[in-house]
Amino acid sequence: TDFYLSLFHFQSSQNYFRGCFLSISNVTLTCRAPSNNIIVVEWSRADLGKECVLMYRDELFVPDEQHPSFKNRVDLQDRQMKDGDVSLILKNVMISDTGTYECRIFRKTNPSRSFLVLLLLLLGVNLELIL
Template sequence: MMSVGTSASLLWAALCLWVLVSASGGQRTITAEPGQNVTLTCRAPSSSENRTVEWTRPGLDPDYVFVYRNKKFDPTNQHPSFKERVELKDSQMKDGDVSVTLKNVTFTDTGIYECRVAQGQTKAPELINITHLRVSADITAEPGQNVTLTCRAPSSSEIRAVEWTRPGLDPDHVFVYRNNQPDPTNQHPSFKERVELKDSQMKDGDVSVTLKNVTFTDTGTYECRVLQSQSKAPELTNITHLTVNSAGHTGGHSGAEGDQGGHVGLAVGLLVLAVLTAAVVSLTYRKLRGQKKQSSAPADKAGLCDV
């Protein structure tokens, strides 16, 4: 029979192994805002020499984000969108650290990134780590405002279709553009006649939309997908989190007016409370005074009789 001490030791060892496996492999998700620098983490499985390091993003052509080969960076097949934007976090790759830094991220950097390493004892690069990068924008608005949901096409190629969706709705379409015109066929009823392209010409790939007269129910996550001439299906290009605040608003007033209304309401409430309190005190005093007069009346009569 296994002792309690032995069981505890095995449990601790299993926990440590799980932590090590989780830290060195598997898939992780990173959320960033446009303009930030992010680190795509990856560590070689052993201390052997790293002959080749490949960071790729499936779906791109070519799909290379960063390649280290023959003891130096190899830009030969790097995708143009990553030129001069990716570098090793540690050029010495100490302790097998082959993480890379991706600079000045944009919405089009959203996607899956895979890290592969070829070491002295391996013949081909082996998949070590998968990182899901989401580049999203956070917008805060007040009821009644118009907001811009920003999105830009990945390239300058012809834009065949644009889809703005909000997952969780049925249907989930917020705005659809295809065949050179808006297509309201499957648009969710709550967005009818409230969404339009910011630039109807979509210059420089700008497929941002304006959402008019926002309400509390517009709070949520909005996804932008673009179909271009070289793509087979609309590609996720941008994610925007919209929050429509409710604090400080009464009957659709602005924040300042709402605060002012709140202060006035508080003052009126306190005044009414003070008046009611005074009335109660006055009534109580009168009642006690009346009772005192009634209790003292017999004594007065008795005194008169004695005179």
């Protein structure tokens, strides 16, 4: 069975909107932040409660805080976070991965910042996306 992805990306701090449509098994949820002094990256989804999709703190993953359904299925696109790239790679995408994801960063010198990313997965449906 093929998954078809309709990805709408909205960064509230920059009023930025982008959409795409493709058949996938892995997907990258884009998030960029100011690149200086990032000490924590947290990817979460509201329906997961206190557990997160991914927690990366002080250059290490924190598996104890991760929801079991994302174990061994997520990674950062660039663990060095060059140019503020804190995008999430989600592997072996499932229909249950549908949801609104939040990318939150914490820096040494500034308060935290959040970005919302909506991931909508449609199973076996051919659609045309018009923006």
